[in-house]
Amino acid sequence: MSIEVIKPGLASSIQDKGRQGYYHLGIPPSGGMDQRSLITANLLLGNPEGAAVIECALMGPELRFTETRKVAACGAEMLPRVDGDPQPLNEVFEVPAGATLSFDFVRAGARLYLAVEGGIDVPERLDSRSTYALGSLGGLHGRTLQAGDSLALLPVHGKAINGRSLPDNLVPVFSRRYELRVMPGLYAHRLEPDSAKRFYQEDWSVASEADRIGYRMKGGSKLDFIQREPPFGAGDDPSNIVDACYPIGSIQVPSGSEPIILHRDAVSGGGYAMIGTVISADMDTVGQIQPHQKVRFVQVTLEQALAARARYQQVLEQLRNIP
Amino acid sequence: MSNEMTATTRYSQAGDEFLFVELNEEMTLEAFFRSISITQRLREIALPGVVEICPANASYQVRYNPDVLTAQALQEKLEALEQEVASQQVRTLETRIIEVPVLYNDPWTHETLMRFRDHHQDPNATDLEYAARINGYDSVDAFIKAHSDTPWFVSMVGFVAGLPFMYQMVPRERQIQVPKYLRPRTDTPKQTVGIGGCFSVIYSVRGAGGYQMFGVTPMPIYDPADEQPHIDASMIYFRPGDIVKYRAVERDEYDTLLAGAEKGQFSPTVTPFTFDLDAFNQDPDGYARRVKEALYEH
Numbered sequence: 238m239s240i241e242v243i244k245p246g247l248a249s250s251i252q253d254k255g256r257q258g259y260y261h262l263g264i265p266p267s268g269g270m271d272q273r274s275l276i277t278a279n280l281l282l283g284n285p286e287g288a289a290v291i292e293c294a295l296m297g298p299e300l301r302f303t304e305t306r307k308v309a310a311c312g313a314e315m316l317p318r319v320d321g322d323p324q325p326l327n328e329v330f331e332v333p334a335g336a337t338l339s340f341d342f343v344r345a346g347a348r349l350y351l352a353v354e355g356g357i358d359v360p361e362r363l364d365s366r367s368t369y370a371l372g373s374l375g376g377l378h379g380r381t382l383q384a385g386d387s388l389a390l391l392p393v394h395g396k397a398i399n400g401r402s403l404p405d406n407l408v409p410v411f412s413r414r415y416e417l418r419v420m421p422g423l424y425a426h427r428l429e430p431d432s433a434k435r436f437y438q439e440d441w442s443v444a445s446e447a448d449r450i451g452y453r454m455k456g457g458s459k460l461d462f463i464q465r466e467p468p469f470g471a472g473d474d475p476s477n478i479v480d481a482c483y484p485i486g487s488i489q490v491p492s493g494s495e496p497i498i499l500h501r502d503a504v505s506g507g508g509y510a511m512i513g514t515v516i517s518a519d520m521d522t523v524g525q526i527q528p529h530q531k532v533r534f535v536q537v538t539l540e541q542a543l544a545a546r547a548r549y550q551q552v553l554e555q556l557r558n559i560p
Numbered sequence: 561m562s563n564e565m566t567a568t569t570r571y572s573q574a575g576d577e578f579l580f581v582e583l584n585e586e587m588t589l590e591a592f593f594r595s596i597s598i599t600q601r602l603r604e605i606a607l608p609g610v611v612e613i614c615p616a617n618a619s620y621q622v623r624y625n626p627d628v629l630t631a632q633a634l635q636e637k638l639e640a641l642e643q644e645v646a647s648q649q650v651r652t653l654e655t656r657i658i659e660v661p662v663l664y665n666d667p668w669t670h671e672t673l674m675r676f677r678d679h680h681q682d683p684n685a686t687d688l689e690y691a692a693r694i695n696g697y698d699s700v701d702a703f704i705k706a707h708s709d710t711p712w713f714v715s716m717v718g719f720v721a722g723l724p725f726m727y728q729m730v731p732r733e734r735q736i737q738v739p740k741y742l743r744p745r746t747d748t749p750k751q752t753v754g755i756g757g758c759f760s761v762i763y764s765v766r767g768a769g770g771y772q773m774f775g776v777t778p779m780p781i782y783d784p785a786d787e788q789p790h791i792d793a794s795m796i797y798f799r800p801g802d803i804v805k806y807r808a809v810e811r812d813e814y815d816t817l818l819a820g821a822e823k824g825q826f827s828p829t830v831t832p833f834t835f836d837l838d839a840f841n842q843d844p845d846g847y848a849r850r851v852k853e854a855l856y857e858h
Binding site for chain 2: 257258259260261262263264362363369371372373374379420422423468469470471472473477478479480481482484485486487504505506507508511514515516517518539542543546550
């Protein structure tokens, strides 16, 4: 009744929809960075859509199944193989008892979600099975998977059907260039107007420091902050603020260079000015961008953000109604 | 208080799920008191659609579900709560005073800070020596006394799980201030006590950090493994609004307390307390003495 980890992959962790209500104590939501792909994998199997899955970043794990289980792999294009035989993405297939499930190198996207019928069984911590590695909380022993780990599975429910697949029009399309929609605000008024404008006009590329906490961006011009007498308690750097909360998706610019987009394992607060926030509909996309890929930031209004949110929810509704 | 009169609350939409509210650009006890009062009221009224309520030092943030509650309706509610808080005759906060024992100048932060001297403003001094000098104290001991003699307000919990930011309850001209390291360290011992800017912190987990390091506490403050009876199911000990009183301890007592903590037998000295902002503002030094009396006479 378990999955044995032979090779852990680059950064594989147990995730579900995440936890809510603890951010004021410094505990971030965690959960799959691409929620849509996590939900897709679960729905294909007939699981509750928030069942715990394995999130595999850039390089997948090698897993040995001690019993036969139906699985679904969605998100980044890393071809699954059972004992070496290729298997489809976005479609339910079976891993026989004793077989090894492995993944090819990633061709597109950054994170694959491997769901098993029933779901992964780790203890719920603060109402979620999601791993928050920085705080050693949740998942398996509060950390990413390691060789030798054994993952318990919840019982099968019998609703998973071999070959059930995602309709083509719902398969996500990955790219090498992305546009991320941002609502300017927070401390954007502290930027020199030219810098505030240039941020949205230049190409940025994702740095190698891109993980569940945040995505660091490089390649654009240094942003200048308006000179001023630092407010009491803020610190001397022009990019400092009196330590405040960081919204998930907010973009901070320490010392004006290398902006960081915070994601689901965010540090919950700190003393760097944030200049805008990636809208909720684009956060899944962030989790699928590989290091060195290109990003443009696009300014949107709240109305546009809400319209994008409604379209995102329509897609989730379609996923819930797959025949 | 003049800076408070001119400070205008600034509301900022942070994407479609967060409303960020800056009460003052600079850190003041007034702004913190408003942040904690408004967010407490918001928690009490349990407004449908509100998902996370996060008070911070001089600001706060609300995460909401825009499918249930519009940004405009939320902002109007927060403006009303701010009015309500501003019109209060009695400005008090029900809280608790907690004693935090500290081994200052300990071997572990010392070893760590020596590894990162090239990240520091003054590579030839320790963090304590540097902080004492730039704050005008003629010895490290005098600085430690200043750090541990006055109460501190927990004005924010966060950065990482359970890390308290604390604001010193003394008139501004006597507040300890130190810059953060020039470049952050990649290592900080767990339960390190330090300062950056005007905020004292206790690092809840081992990891990166940029605050000057002064000592360590044996008191567990984050409990993901559920091993500490003094920490509830939230796994986090501190709450915004708590009042902390540091107490300098010697190595023997530190070792005893740590050995107890490792067996799940740490029992903090703590007492309930009603904080009165106006009484504090009228006589900060007298109030600090009252806090100490409340803690130790209880």
